[in-house]
Amino acid sequence: MPQAWFVFKKEVTAYFASPVAYIVISIFLLVTGWFFFSTFFIFNQADLRNFFAMLPLIFAFVVPAIAMRLFSEERNVGSLETLLTLPVTPLQVIVGKFAAAVAFVAAMLLPTLAYPASIGLIGRLDWGPVVGGYLGAILLGGAFAAVGLFASSLTRSQIIAFIVGTAICFGLTLIGRILFFLPETIVGVLAYLGADHHFQNIAKGVVDTRDLVYFASVTFVGLYATHLSLREKN
Amino acid sequence: MLNTAFKDKTMIQVEALTKHFGTFRAVNGISFNIARGEILGLLGPNGAGKTTTLRMLTGLLKPTSGTIRVADKSIADEALAIKRMMGYLPESAPLYHDLLVFDYLRYVAEIRGLRAEARLDRIRQLADICQIGDVMHKPIGVLSKGYRQRVGLAHAMMSDPQILILDEPTSGLDPNQIVEIRRIIRQIGREKTVVLSTHILPEAEATCDRILIIHQGTIVADGATDQIKRSAAGEHRIHLTLANADPGVVRARLEAIDGVAEAITETPINGTLPVVLVCRGEADLRGSVYREIRQTGWDLLEFYQETQTLETIFRKLTRED
Incomplete structure (x- = not known):
C-alpha cells in the first residue's frame, strides 16, 4: 500500500512544519529530564528505572496531544472531504496517520538516548532493561497513539480530542494502581488491562508474549474503532 | 433530457x-x-x-x-x-x-x-x-x-x-x-x-x-x-408608460388586442399612467400594441418588453409556495 506511505510522509511533513511539534518535544524533554535527574544522584544507581517508571504517566498526556490533530484538524478545516475523495481507502489513511504518530513518538524519544549514553559513561549500565524500556516505550506510544487517533476521529475540536484521549490513556495507566481497594475476584482481570503493568514488565528487560499481545490488542482496538468512526460519518 | x-x-x-x-x-x-x-x-x-x-x-x-x-x-x-x-x-x-x-x-x-x-x-x-x-x-x-x-x-x-x-x-x-x-x-x-x-x-x-x-x-x-x-416562456410582459390617457379606455383598447390576456393600469403618477400588459403565447406583440397606440391621442413615454432572463425563470421555479 504505497498510498499509506504517502499519507505517512505528508503527516510527518505536517508535524514538523508546525511549531507544535517542537513545543511538544521540548516539554517532554524538560519534564522527563527534570523528574529523572532531580532524583538520579540521590539514588546513586546507574539505571534508567526512574525514567521508565514515570513514562506511562507522561505519555498519557503527551501522546494524545500528538495524535489530537490527525483527524480533528481535517474535520475542522474540511480537508477530510478532499482526502476521502482521493483514491485512498480509509484503512490506508488510518495506517499512514498512525505510523506518523508513532514516528513522532520515536523522534521524541531519540534525544533521551543521551541519558543511557551519559550514564553508561559514568557507571556500569545494564543495557538489557534499557533496550527493553525503549521497545516498551514504542509499544506504549503506539497503543496510546491508536487511542488518541480514535479520540481525534470523533470530533472536530482538537481540545476535546485531547481530553478524551488523555482520559482513556490515563485510565489505562492508572487502572493497575487503584486495584488495592477492589475485590480480589476482579483484580486479576483489571490488572491485565493496566498499561503500566505491562510496560514495566518489558522495561525490566523481559519481553513476554502476554505484554506484546496486550499492546498489540490495545493498538488494534484503537485503530479499528477509528475505522468504525470514520465509516459512521457517512 | x-x-x-x-x-x-x-x-x-x-x-x-x-x-x-x-x-x-x-x-x-x-x-x-x-x-x-x-x-x-x-x-x-x-x-x-x-x-x-x-x-x-x-x-x-x-x-x-x-x-x-x-x-x-x-x-x-x-x-x-x-x-x-x-x-x-x-x-x-x-x-x-x-x-x-x-x-x-x-x-x-x-x-x-x-x-x-x-x-x-x-x-x-x-x-x-x-x-x-x-x-x-x-x-x-x-x-x-x-x-x-x-x-x-x-x-x-x-x-x-x-x-x-x-x-x-x-x-x-x-x-x-x-x-x-x-x-x-x-x-x-x-x-x-x-x-x-x-x-x-x-x-x-x-x-x-x-x-x-x-x-x-x-x-x-x-x-x-x-x-x-x-419552456418557461409561457407568459411574458410588456411595460408601457402613457400620458393623456384614461385608465378605463386604455384597459379596454389594449385588452382587445389578440394575445393580450390582461392590461393592468397602475395609479397615475403626475399624470403619467404605468401599464403592464400580460401576454400569452410566444408571439411578439410589440408591433400590434404600437399600431394600436398610434391610432389614439395618447403620448407614449416608455415602451419595453420584459426579457425572460434565467433569473426570472429561476425565481418563478423556486418560489416558496
Missing part, C-alpha cells in the same frame, strides 16, 4: 437518488444522466441539495436510497475505481493550512498514482493553467481565497480525470479570476465531463451546456439553457 439514443455516451447515471439527514430530506428522489463531455450546472438556492448531491456523486456520502452509476460502474461496489476517474473540488477548497502549496500538490500527485518522473511536469503544467506558480512555496494557510480556490482546482485536475466535480468553483474570486476559471472549465469541458454547482445564474449561463435547477431536493427544470428559457 437525454433519450436512449445517447445511452452509450452516458457518463453518470443517477436514479431516484434520495438522502435524508435525520428527518430532513436534503435530496428527494432525483434522477438524471450526464453525457460524456457535457458541462452540467446544478443550480439552486442555498440549501437546495446541490452540495449533498455532489457529495453523493463523489462517493463521500452514501445515499439513503437510489443508485449512482459512473461509466457503468456502481459507486457502492467500485468506489475506488470511480474515485480514480474523478477530480473533486469541495466548496471553499478546504486544504491543509500548514503545508506548502508545492508539498500539497506533490502529495496529491503521489496519492493519485502519478509516476515519479511525471509528477513535477504535471505540477508545473497545472501551475501554468491555474496561475499559481508564484505561490508554490507559500503555506496554503496564508493564501487569499482566490489563490486557495485555484490550488483546489489544480488538486482536482491533478490526474487529468475523466470527470470533474466542482462545488461553487468561482465563489470568492474576483471578476478577472472568474472569467479565467470559466475559460478553464470550458476548455476542460470539451473532452471531459464537468459537473458544477452554483447559485449564480450568469455563471451557469456562461459555462454550462445544460442546467439542472434543484429546489428543496427535487429537480424543477432540466435542459439546455435556451431550452429552459423557452
Whole structure:
C-alpha cells in the first residue's frame, strides 16, 4: 500500500512544519529530564528505572496531544472531504496517520538516548532493561497513539480530542494502581488491562508474549474503532 | 433530457437518488444522466441539495436510497475505481493550512498514482493553467481565497480525470479570476465531463451546456439553457408608460388586442399612467400594441418588453409556495 506511505510522509511533513511539534518535544524533554535527574544522584544507581517508571504517566498526556490533530484538524478545516475523495481507502489513511504518530513518538524519544549514553559513561549500565524500556516505550506510544487517533476521529475540536484521549490513556495507566481497594475476584482481570503493568514488565528487560499481545490488542482496538468512526460519518 | 439514443455516451447515471439527514430530506428522489463531455450546472438556492448531491456523486456520502452509476460502474461496489476517474473540488477548497502549496500538490500527485518522473511536469503544467506558480512555496494557510480556490482546482485536475466535480468553483474570486476559471472549465469541458454547482445564474449561463435547477431536493427544470428559457416562456410582459390617457379606455383598447390576456393600469403618477400588459403565447406583440397606440391621442413615454432572463425563470421555479 504505497498510498499509506504517502499519507505517512505528508503527516510527518505536517508535524514538523508546525511549531507544535517542537513545543511538544521540548516539554517532554524538560519534564522527563527534570523528574529523572532531580532524583538520579540521590539514588546513586546507574539505571534508567526512574525514567521508565514515570513514562506511562507522561505519555498519557503527551501522546494524545500528538495524535489530537490527525483527524480533528481535517474535520475542522474540511480537508477530510478532499482526502476521502482521493483514491485512498480509509484503512490506508488510518495506517499512514498512525505510523506518523508513532514516528513522532520515536523522534521524541531519540534525544533521551543521551541519558543511557551519559550514564553508561559514568557507571556500569545494564543495557538489557534499557533496550527493553525503549521497545516498551514504542509499544506504549503506539497503543496510546491508536487511542488518541480514535479520540481525534470523533470530533472536530482538537481540545476535546485531547481530553478524551488523555482520559482513556490515563485510565489505562492508572487502572493497575487503584486495584488495592477492589475485590480480589476482579483484580486479576483489571490488572491485565493496566498499561503500566505491562510496560514495566518489558522495561525490566523481559519481553513476554502476554505484554506484546496486550499492546498489540490495545493498538488494534484503537485503530479499528477509528475505522468504525470514520465509516459512521457517512 | 437525454433519450436512449445517447445511452452509450452516458457518463453518470443517477436514479431516484434520495438522502435524508435525520428527518430532513436534503435530496428527494432525483434522477438524471450526464453525457460524456457535457458541462452540467446544478443550480439552486442555498440549501437546495446541490452540495449533498455532489457529495453523493463523489462517493463521500452514501445515499439513503437510489443508485449512482459512473461509466457503468456502481459507486457502492467500485468506489475506488470511480474515485480514480474523478477530480473533486469541495466548496471553499478546504486544504491543509500548514503545508506548502508545492508539498500539497506533490502529495496529491503521489496519492493519485502519478509516476515519479511525471509528477513535477504535471505540477508545473497545472501551475501554468491555474496561475499559481508564484505561490508554490507559500503555506496554503496564508493564501487569499482566490489563490486557495485555484490550488483546489489544480488538486482536482491533478490526474487529468475523466470527470470533474466542482462545488461553487468561482465563489470568492474576483471578476478577472472568474472569467479565467470559466475559460478553464470550458476548455476542460470539451473532452471531459464537468459537473458544477452554483447559485449564480450568469455563471451557469456562461459555462454550462445544460442546467439542472434543484429546489428543496427535487429537480424543477432540466435542459439546455435556451431550452429552459423557452419552456418557461409561457407568459411574458410588456411595460408601457402613457400620458393623456384614461385608465378605463386604455384597459379596454389594449385588452382587445389578440394575445393580450390582461392590461393592468397602475395609479397615475403626475399624470403619467404605468401599464403592464400580460401576454400569452410566444408571439411578439410589440408591433400590434404600437399600431394600436398610434391610432389614439395618447403620448407614449416608455415602451419595453420584459426579457425572460434565467433569473426570472429561476425565481418563478423556486418560489416558496
